[in-house]
Amino acid sequence: MAPSxxxxxxxxxxxxxxxxxxxxxxxxxxxxxxxxxxxxxWANLAQGQPESGPIEGxxxxxxxxxxxxxxxxxxxxxxxxxLRERIAAHMNRLYRRGKASQxxxxxxxxxxxxxxxxxxxxxxLSNYEVGYVLPxxxxxxxxSGLRLDRAHALAxxxxxxxxxxVSSELLLSELDRHHLSAxxxxxxxxxxxxxxxxxxxAALVAGVRERDALLLLDESANQYVWTPEGGAGAAPVSAASxxxxxxxxxxxxxxxxxxxxxxxxxxxGWTVGPASLIEAIRRSSNALxxxxxxxSQAAALLVLEPERADQETHATRVHFAKKRKLMMRRLxxxxxxxxxxxxxxxxxxxxxxELPAPFHDGMTFFRKAxxxxxxxxxxxxxxxxxxPEEDTYADWVRFSFAASIDQLRMGLDRLAxxxxxx
Numbered sequence: 001m002a003p004s005x006x007x008x009x010x011x012x013x014x015x016x017x018x019x020x021x022x023x024x025x026x027x028x029x030x031x032x033x034x035x036x037x038x039x040x041x042w043a044n045l046a047q048g049q050p051e052s053g054p055i056e057g058x059x060x061x062x063x064x065x066x067x068x069x070x071x072x073x074x075x076x077x078x079x080x081x082x083l084r085e086r087i088a089a090h091m092n093r094l095y096r097r098g099k100a101s102q103x104x105x106x107x108x109x110x111x112x113x114x115x116x117x118x119x120x121x122x123x124x125l126s127n128y129e130v131g132y133v134l135p136x137x138x139x140x141x142x143x144s145g146l147r148l149d150r151a152h153a154l155a156x157x158x159x160x161x162x163x164x165x166v167s168s169e170l171l172l173s174e175l176d177r178h179h180l181s182a183x184x185x186x187x188x189x190x191x192x193x194x195x196x197x198x199x200x201x202a203a204l205v206a207g208v209r210e211r212d213a214l215l216l217l218d219e220s221a222n223q224y225v226w227t228p229e230g231g232a233g234a235a236p237v238s239a240a241s242x243x244x245x246x247x248x249x250x251x252x253x254x255x256x257x258x259x260x261x262x263x264x265x266x267x268x269g270w271t272v273g274p275a276s277l278i279e280a281i282r283r284s285s286n287a288l289x290x291x292x293x294x295x296s297q298a299a300a301l302l303v304l305e306p307e308r309a310d311q312e313t314h315a316t317r318v319h320f321a322k323k324r325k326l327m328m329r330r331l332x333x334x335x336x337x338x339x340x341x342x343x344x345x346x347x348x349x350x351x352x353x354e355l356p357a358p359f360h361d362g363m364t365f366f367r368k369a370x371x372x373x374x375x376x377x378x379x380x381x382x383x384x385x386x387x388p389e390e391d392t393y394a395d396w397v398r399f400s401f402a403a404s405i406d407q408l409r410m411g412l413d414r415l416a417x418x419x420x421x422x
Contacts, residue, residue: 022381043411057315079110114256135382168204193342232317
């Protein structure tokens with residue numbers, strides 16, 4: 001009998017080789033120095049989730065939930081019908097008023113969080129080529145399984161000379177040039193805060209419709225919209241407003257309670273799109289996860305009551321606009337350039353290139369800041385390319401204004417002390 005071929009690697013080694021995404025790495029390094037979530041003497045400017053406590057003008061945080069016995073049993077893989085109906089109504093109320101084509105329960109899949117929603121949508125796809133923009137969310141490359149044998153990375157690196165703006169014209173041009181089957185984007189973008197809106201967003205939806213390409217749009221922070229002057233936007237931005245036929249246009253939209261409604265610990269997200277694609281997601285999700293928690297779904301019904309939802313998101317925009325203004329002002333005072341002030345989301349993409357050595361390198365800046373008990377995310381982690389370039393975004397850092405305003409002030413004060421050598 002011929003000997004068995006040697007194993008390429010052990011299971012232990014394969015698991016250990018799983019890469020850490022940016023914020024995971026940052027938190028792990030900070031923990032070595034005593035950081036823990038909620039520690040009063042650490043300023044978390046790396047935070048990828050919004051503060052979840054009470055804020056002025058918002059409805060009280062939900063802290064009690066009465067449930068029926070049926071909630072203790074497993075539910076449908078794509079979510080209970082009542083919640084899917086409420087999500088469809090939420091989308092129609094905000095983005096589909098006066099349009100003949102409306103989202104229904106068949107256009108909604110509920111899952112355990114926004115990232116899982118994206119993974120669920122990618123799972124049924126085969127022989128596809130998906131493009132994504134760089135820099136972008138640090139989890140996308142691993143999340144979507146983007147590898148050279150089954151995907152093509154979108155050859156766009158958003159750059160300071162373009163103000164980190166990626167237009168629909170550029171996206172569609174790259175889609176054609178690389179013969180892509182799909183685009184996976186966050187709108188607003190993370191970490192740059194680039195926002196595709198209005199006519200540009202409509203052109204993107206029209207473009208994928210004409211090409212029969214799939215647009216997978218992560219809108220899990222689309223409530224965080226800022227005016228060009230930095231004030232709170234009047235309303236969220238969604239490609240749902242540009243869809244012509246909800247069952248024909250190849251557009252899948254992802255949202256969650258985590259960012260937009262400030263309940264990240266509930267791990268509840270959803271996908272909205274054509275009924276045929278939602279059915280494909282349901283079939284593949286039987287093997288992936290089996291469905292979201294019925295407890296979270298029961299709570300989500302309360303969060304998405306129209307009056308409460310609007311009060312929450314409006315208060316959040318007003319509150320976060322103040323924090324954005326504070327961070328923008330203080331970063332510029334520190335000599336950190338923000339070439340493109342964020343139009344959405346809750347982070348600033350700042351260049352440390354003009355700071356004195358050794359702070360002009362993002363990774364060094366991060367490690368020095370840890371000594372002052374401040375967390376940031378080095379820009380290198382946002383090069384989630386198939387062939388990452390070692391020096392890409394090396395002198396950039398993401399500064400999050402998701403934490404409380406007191407934490408922001410403390411962290412920015414400490415960065416000033418660091419740069420003064422105190």
